[in-house]
Amino acid sequence: xxxxxxxxxxxxxxxxxxxxxxxxxxxxxxxxxxxxxxxxxxxxxxxxxxxxxxxxxxxxxxxxxxxxxxxxxxxxxxxxxxxxxxxxxxxxxxxxxxxxxxxxxxxxxxxxxxxxxxxxxxxxxxxxxxxxxxxxxxxxxxxxxxxxxxxxxxxxxxxxxxxxxxxxxxxxxxxxxxxxxxxxxxxxxxxxxxxxxxxxxxxxxxxxxxxxxxxxxxxxxxxxxxxxxxxxxxxxxxxxxxxxxxxxxxxxxxxxxxxxxxxxxxxxxxxxxxxxxxxxxxxxxxxxxxxxxxxxxxxxxxxxxxxxxxxxxxxxxxxxxxxxxxxxxxxxxxxxxxxxxxxxxxxxxxxxxxxxxxxxxxxxxxxxxxxxxxxxxxxxxxxxxxxxxxxxxxxxxxxxxxxxxxxxxxxxxxxxxxxxxxxxxxxxxxxxxxxxxxxxxxxxxxxx
Numbered sequence: 543x544x545x546x547x548x549x550x551x552x553x554x555x556x557x558x559x560x561x562x563x564x565x566x567x568x569x570x571x572x573x574x575x576x577x578x579x580x581x582x583x584x585x586x587x588x589x590x591x592x593x594x595x596x597x598x599x600x601x602x603x604x605x606x607x608x609x610x611x612x613x614x615x616x617x618x619x620x621x622x623x624x625x626x627x628x629x630x631x632x633x634x635x636x637x638x639x640x641x642x643x644x645x646x647x648x649x650x651x652x653x654x655x656x657x658x659x660x661x662x663x664x665x666x667x668x669x670x671x672x673x674x675x676x677x678x679x680x681x682x683x684x685x686x687x688x689x690x691x692x693x694x695x696x697x698x699x700x701x702x703x704x705x706x707x708x709x710x711x712x713x714x715x716x717x718x719x720x721x722x723x724x725x726x727x728x729x730x731x732x733x734x735x736x737x738x739x740x741x742x743x744x745x746x747x748x749x750x751x752x753x754x755x756x757x758x759x760x761x762x763x764x765x766x767x768x769x770x771x772x773x774x775x776x777x778x779x780x781x782x783x784x785x786x787x788x789x790x791x792x793x794x795x796x797x798x799x800x801x802x803x804x805x806x807x808x809x810x811x812x813x814x815x816x817x818x819x820x821x822x823x824x825x826x827x828x829x830x831x832x833x834x835x836x837x838x839x840x841x842x843x844x845x846x847x848x849x850x851x852x853x854x855x856x857x858x859x860x861x862x863x864x865x866x867x868x869x870x871x872x873x874x875x876x877x878x879x880x881x882x883x884x885x886x887x888x889x890x891x892x893x894x895x896x897x898x899x900x901x902x903x904x905x906x907x908x909x910x911x912x913x914x915x916x917x918x919x920x921x922x923x924x925x926x927x928x929x930x931x932x933x934x935x936x937x938x939x940x941x942x943x944x945x946x947x948x949x950x951x952x953x954x955x956x957x958x959x960x961x962x963x964x965x966x967x968x969x970x971x972x973x974x975x976x977x978x979x980x981x982x983x984x985x986x987x988x989x990x
Contacts, residue, residue, distance in 0.1 A: 594649030830867035844882025895928025907965030
């Protein structure tokens with residue numbers, strides 16, 4: 543049985559996804575009743591709170607065959623069903639009062655979206671992150687499927703069959719692109735030692751002699767704007783790509799130094815960064831926050847860095863209706879990190895994807911309101927799930943698919959999964975990872 547706040551949150555999600563007049567209520571037998579205002583019938587949804595209130599990844603798993611094809615899936619011939627070790631057939635039955643669903647769809651939604659399995663998790667990687675390999679989704683092979691959205695499409699079918707005259711909400715597929723500005727320039731913010739290393743790297747790694755020889759001149763002459771010939775100054779190209787596909791790019795800037803070795807080498811108030819942000823705004827794109835490395839468990843630091851970014855934006859005449867961003871290196875401590883964003887007055891966060899494997903960390907590719915499973919309360923903050931990051935798919939450290947056809951196919955597989963459930967393919971691509979033609983061609987192809 544759900545708490546009052548659980549039920550209120552789930553009701554909010556269902557009214558946003560399916561129909562404005564959905565009402566959820568706890569039943570005396572422990573199940574949940576779904577009704578629609580003005581309709582006498584109900585849908586009874588089984589409760590499995592024994593599993594879906596567990597804050598770890600050790601819950602059962604099975605798959606459902608859509609009652610042997612009675613119901614329609616959008617991805618695959620079976621649908622992952624965490625929380626159960628077997629499915630009683632048929633799963634969905636007609637009863638006198640309406641329909642009964644013998645799977646706890648609402649419990650699954652709660653467990654996945656509240657990220658309950660990440661609470662107090664001790665199996666963390668070297669950046670203190672909950673990794674994909676620790677997740678139930680990775681262990682059971684459904685990380686690359688938006689199973690929350692898939693199960694909601696099943697619930698939508700039941701609603702439509704019970705109340706055929708009800709018009710459900712329609713959502714459209716979209717692409718969201720964002721760019722974490724970890725390194726704004728190859729040369730101008732570097733120390734002499736790092737400048738020399740960068741020059742050598744440009745020659746040996748990229749064969750870019752021209753850029754390397756220009757480096758000292760750029761370093762000592764560029765104070766008011768980023769050099770046009772700087773290899774990492776890909777901002778104009780990124781915005782041109784977004785404009786040609788009717789997309790709005792969000793550029794997330796680091797506004798503090800809680801770990802100087804890992805954080806940005808630029809200062810957010812440097813004239814060239816100010817000018818860049820102002821130009822991004824002028825072009826119709828967005829500015830976001832990229833909290834520094836050690837802020838993930840220090841909400842007060844996220845608040846102070848947010849204030850610094852927004853103060854500089856205000857001074858530069860940058861006004862936005864919505865503010866959001868993403869944690870640096872995708873560091874996240876759940877639910878503590880939520881409160882940094884919430885108390886900073888930010889509208890959304892887009893951290894929740896895995897660094898080591900692309901996919902659906904939250905089981906969804908549709909924005910939803912954050913929920914704290916410890917305090918048992920909904921927050922004002924919107925979670926915008928991250929589906930794929932450039933280095934996750936490309937880098938040998940993680941999935942290691944490079945820039946060729948294997949990477950293209952993986953990105954598009956995830957994109958097609960988002961399309962199948964009418965969600966958003968949320969893609970992160972760093973400005974400093976678009977140096978080569980191969981990288982640019984791959985990125986451009988994913989915006990089609």
